[in-house]
Amino acid sequence: MSKVLLHTPDGVRDIYGEECSDKIIIAEKIHSKMKSFGYHDIDTPTFEYFDVFAEEINNNDAKELYKFFDKEGNTLVLRPDFTPSIARCASKVLLENGTPVRVCYEGKTFLNTSNLQGKLKENYNIGVELMNDDSVMADAEMIALLVTCLKSAGLSDFQISVGDAGFYKGLCIEAGIDRETEEAIREQITSKNYFAAESLMNERNIDSKYIDQILKVSEFIGSDDALEKAENIANNEMSLNAVQRLKKLYKVLTSYGVQKYISFDLSVLSKFNYYTGVIFSAYTYGAPDAIAKGGRYDNLLGKYGKEAPAIGFVIILDDLISACKRQGIEFEHEASAISVTYNENNFDDALKKATDLRQQGKNVCLLHE
Template sequence: MDKKLLHTPEGVRDIYGAEYTKKLTVETWILDKIRSYGYEDIQTPTFEFFDVFSKEVGTTPSRELYKFFDKEGETLVLRPDFTPSMARCAAKYFMDENVPIRFCYVGNTFTNTSSLQGKLKEVTQMGAELIGDASVEADAELAALIIEALLDTGIHDFQLSIGNVEYFKGICIEAGLDEETELELREYISGKNYFGAEELLTDRNIKPEFREVLLKVTDLFGSMEALAQAKSFVHNSRSLAAIERLEKLYEALRLYGVEKYVSFDLGMLSMYNYYTGVIFKAYTYGVGEAIVTGGRYDTLLGHFGKEAPAIGFMIVIDDLMSALSRQNINVHTPQKAELIEYTYETYKEALTTAGRLRKEGKKVVLCPKKAKEKVL
């Protein structure tokens, strides 16, 4: 036998036994919390038409997609991200709906990249989407739901960082940046690459006063004081409205009683260009990347023919499990199965006992009793 067949490709792995039981248990806890807010389950296909995740949509770069063809020659991709699928589904089945709709989901996503530094190419994501509500109260609902869901898993040492891409966009427009420069600058600022951002702005001959403000964005993070500082740096209405939105969001989160888990970061910009306003990232120790990402995508559904505001988040379950393990947080799993051994003569009695226990909700394993070796 080819030993290669016994191993998985790079970036994917098998999960089984106690580890998988813990993962399913955590997923159940999170889903129960999301459903308690009135979100309904939805399942979308594992693969979609390429155009659902095209450059125009603003999702994962084409080079990082797993692409293949169907028998008609259509280009298909394994989903790298749930949000465009949710938007497509909402546009198809709820085109005429005028009331907010709430989805929740769980499933695997696939990213074909070689620069993962040990990260998985297939991960389980779980999340929620609120479509048709543009209010700051909707922003607060999703932010509070993230915090409460994480607390239910046993993690208490984490921070939900909140930004607003409109603050950055307002400065870019005021400074006269073209779309290409804005996207390139977004990557530098999101990666906290101050020197790369400075070099780009200098090369594009951006006026010193705007260059200074754009570079300061990388330092605008922390508590409410960071918002006050951010407000003092700008004069354009778009950026000021973004700060006002975050201030109102904080007040709403105080009503939920979760404000101690919240911080702000005006330099936080997602790799997904479909985000249009408030964005989220949750961090905890033991994991280098955000375990939760999300935000508002008010124009995404328009790509599929339905104009509607929307906001959502997704939790990377695999990273969350790593955090739980490294923080020594015990996941209490359901009881193990009770073992009942039997012989040929006792099989009927054992089967009756097992049936009774299973009806009582207990787990039972029937196992043939091994014959004891004779002692010489």
């Protein structure tokens, strides 16, 4: 038999048995927490027009999209991210009366990453979006909900790094850095490659004063004391407003009682261009990268026709479950099916017994003797 018929392509895998049922159980637990905060379900298409995502990613990342064409010659892509799809949908049908809109979703995303990165190309995501609310309270609700969701999966040892995209963008605007250069610098900072970021800025003849300021984002990490240090170098309104908003955010998160899970890191950025304010990532032992990411994107919905502030997060469920297992966290497994045997003479009785048990919520398998 052909190898192609027996094996999956690189970056995807089969999931079955207990692993598959565990994934469904964890997703249901997280989903119930999202619903408890008043979020409603939404389901958007697996593929979209390329233009839905084109402006929000740089040229290098655009190469990682799975692209194909419809019969009319339009370029389509498998979704690499849910947020632009939901923003498109919400702009069309959900934002008419100006009241806050809360939606939750789950499904797969697709990125044709390099095999050398060791990442899956198909990931199961579950997340939320809160639109029509630009308040610090909305920022805090999002982070507090993320804490609640991660704890519901059994995780207890994790940290959420919180920054603000406005702090970095303010520094770049003050330095007169163009968008292309800003994206290139951000890509290096996101990868924690500050040497490459410094070299790039030197190549583009950026004033050394601003180079030092931008590289200092890597130093503003830790408790709320880090915000005081960041505030001392913020010489522009955008960066200063970002720090002051983070201070207010910390007070609200303290009211939620989740402050022990929070650390500030003003180098937390994203390769996606749409983030405008608070941005955060969740980390835990046993996961090489963030198991959840989120942030504020106040300018994205307007690109689809309806201006509205918004914030959201996504949990990469595969990575969350993998980290939990590496930490030895025990899952609540699905109950084993009860076996009811039958032969030609007693099939009716066996079927009645199986039916009664199923009506009681039991899983029942009929087996021939």
